[in-house]
Amino acid sequence: MNEVRQSSNSRRAKGAKGVSWGLALISALLGLSFFIPTNYYITRPGSAIELAPMIEVEGGKKDESGSFMLTTVRMGEANLAWYIYAQMSPDAELMQKELVVSQGESNEDFVRREQAVMDNSQKLAEAVAFRLAGYDVKVEKQGVWVMGTIDGLPAKKVLKIGDVITSVDGIPTPEAADLLAVLSKKKAGDSVEIAYIRDGQEAKTVITLVPLPDSKSVGIGVRPDNKQNIVIPKKVNIASQGIGGPSAGLMMTLEIYDQLETNTDLTKGYKIAGTGTISLDGTVGRIGGINHKVVAADKAGAEIFFAPQDTPGADSNYEEALATAKRIGTKMQIVPVKNVSDAVAYLQSQKQKTS
Structure with a gap:
């Protein structure tokens, strides 16, 4: 026993x-x-941040009964643990690195590019808001903004993200279209003198043109955007440290406009979130990660969410936002906008919220 x-x-x-x-x-x-890398980035819901504490308009008012909020997406390199998590969570997505960081682009380059795009978005938001409020706004074309350089092509060695190309062979290039027009008259092997501005300092360099990948054209290998100097009649301070990208353009425009319109409260007492790029004509553009932003806005208690109605059909930002709202069971109203004026009109049509 x-x-x-x-x-x-x-x-x-x-x-x-x-x-x-x-x-x-x-x-x-x-x-x-946690120490095994993958070839992916992971995106997850970020936060919804009130804009009034971040934005100060000279002579503006801050007596909103509600609030405007920008929404963010958390993004980072995915190790194996995050990769596995993303396979199981409906609120996480994987993106191949090359779709986030250009080939040969460092993390420092990526952050620099995202900050440059945010700076441009802020200026555009200021211009659109002031024009909506009836102010004169001057827009001066400054040149071609380098938003990226392509690995293996000539510009990679001499130009940096944030540089502004002002001329090619002495021919002014106030916009990206002008740069492309000058280069279209050249052939592979031709050398061109590029004049540019970096950190406020003028400089010149000579670059030999090469055939561009997947194209019949020749070029230097940059991802261009238009750099503009926007002159507004009042000072605006925007404290957006740590937030990059162009997607807060719409919501910054609404906050600035509301501070300028001292006789009205555009919020009507509601917590209003949203997303979308902004163009000089007020057009609201498509952004990435809107599903994550809807989740972030809902968690922050938003009652209204503005989503870009960028394309008709199921692939639009608006339709994606609607699908996410249905999935998480939010009571938040998803509102489609093509132009900032659509958002303003919608808010003006709302009744004042009573507590």
């Missing part, structure tokens, strides 16, 4: 040791998964 008990106890002891070793192995593998 004692021998049977001892044998049973021995089996239990061995079983317990087996479970302990199994748990230890699983823990070790989980720990290692």
Whole structure:
């Protein structure tokens, strides 16, 4: 009898040791998964941030009964642990690195590009808001903004993100279209003198043109945008440190406009979130990660969410936002906008919220 008990106890002891070793192995593998890289970035819901504390308009008012909020997406390099998490969570997505960071682009370059785009978005928001409020706004074309350089092409060695190309061979290039027009008259092997501005300092360099990938054209290998100097009649301070990209354009426009319109409260007491790029004519453009932004806005208690109605059909930002709202069961109203004037008209049509 004692021998049977001892044998049973021995089996239990061995079983317990087996479970302990199994748990230890699983823990070790989980720990290692945080150090194993993948070729993906992971995106998740970020936050909804009130804009009034971030934006100060000279002579403007800040007596909103509600609030305007920008929405963000959390993004980072996905290790194996995050990769596995993304396979199981409906609120996480994986993106291949090359879709986020251009080939040969460092993380520093990526951050610099995102900040440059945010700076441009702020200026456009100021211009649109002031024009909506009836002020004169001057727009001066400054040149071609370098938003990226292509790995393996000539510009990569001499130009940086944020540089502004002002001329090619002495011919002014106030816009990206002008740069393309000048280069279209050249052929591979031709050398051109590029004049540019970096950190306020003028400089020149000579670049030899090469055929562009997947194109019949020749070029220097930059991703261009238009750099503009926007002159508004009042000072605007925007404290957006740590937030990059162009997608807050619409919501910044609404906050600035509301501060300028001192006789009205555009919020009507509602918590209003949203997203979308802004163009000089007030057009609201498509953005990425709108599903994550809807989730972030809902968690922050937003009651209205503006979504770009960029294209008709199921692929539009608006339709994607609607689908996400339905999935999470939010009561938040999803409102489609093509132009900032659509958002203003919608808010003006709302009744004042009563507590």
